[in-house]
Amino acid sequence: MAGASIALAYTARNYKLAFRGQVTDRFTKALERLDSERMHVRLGGILALEQIAADAPDQSRHARQVLSAFLQSQAPRCGGREAGAPLPADVTAAVTALISRYEPFARLDFRDLDLSQTYFGRGDFRNAQLERVSLAGANLEFSFFANADLSGADLSRAWLDGAQFHYSKGLTVEQVLSAFPSLGTKLPNGIENDPLVVERISEVEEWKAGRNS
Template identity: 45%
Template sequence: MGLRKVWLTVIGTLGAVGLTGVLALTFTPPSQRLARWLAGGDWSSMDGAARTAAVGQVRLAVVQVVAAIGAGVALTYTARSYRLSRRGQVTDRFTKALERLGSSEPYVRIGGILALEQIVQDAPDQGSHAARVLNAFVCRHTESAGAPASLSSVQLPERPDEAVQEALRALTVPGARGGGAARAQVDLAKLHLAKVRLPQADLRNAVLSGATFSDAVLTGARLEGADLTGADLMRADLSDARGLTVEQVLSARRLRGCVLPDAIRSDTQVAQRVRGNE
């Protein structure tokens, strides 16, 4: 804030000095010399009234130019101030959303997730940052798909809790993770996500290796480049999934009862594994 005040002082001082100089040039003898130079050879043939009018026109033109420049500077400064103010508001909203995500109350966490989603809609350039936060939230609040042998008695949840489900939905909504090189990658490797519901999800280039998606709903999901190595897709619904290849499907660990697009299901190896001939 101190630096901003310094810049304001500098800009104000320079503006005042410049305005004083222009006005001095305009309303002193130099304006007459400028009018004579602009009139060229016609100056000598002009009478007193014509010369006075010419000088007046020069002064008016200078004032108009100065006014236009001043308006441009003011507009530029206003736009810059607006951008800084808006950025500060987004940062403040982002911080409050993070505080909600850390709450022990499920409904407060869901409110934080919805707040992040709204921030991305209002400020798309924050998409990759929000995606990384949501991905970390999912990983922290989801059981591992492969419990160690010593923990084999651990009861895995039947389905993700409501906050995790909502975070996954917000994370995989088309266009929610930014674009281009800044696009955040979804990493759900080795997570237990049985019965998750993500229709029309954007899972392009997602890391889903070793994850459990048994009985999951992924209808119409985009899966171009997604890593399904070792994933459990038993009875998962991938009907109308886009960008899915036979190689991706065959890399999965389990496919029994999986619903797949016709072009994928017609493959002999895939059909055998879907029927339970692992």
């Protein structure tokens, strides 16, 4: 009986070591793909990291760190993207992967990135958990936040023209006041008619009119 227990423990240990080696090998190959000049190869690397995080939860934090660094290096900064141009496919995939494996304590950092026309809360982003995410200074124009939970998210200095928050959760008046909302920003009931928000929108619209005159 004791021998059987020892054999089982030995087998389990060997399995864990083999699995760990496989994960390490997959991680290394994914990193190599992210450094490729070819879009489809980089996309494969992002999907590989997302799968690693799903198969080996203890590696989720490392995968998230790599994806965050990739996003910061590849995503356009505010003002650096041609108006109306879509986000590169690898940037969109990285954002998708980060949010799908999101853990609120991780504090995802999207500061000063141009994420306009991004869909948070629809398709792969359905019910996106964005608690405490930093979107400070980000361009969120015409982005969609249906069903996204924005509790504690940092929206300071974020551009919200045309952004749709009317089905989002956790958004507060204070968050909106710290950002740059406009008449085109769709806000949840109870926030859009708040006197302070109405005044803030008026200020932003006046500034826009002066800039364009």
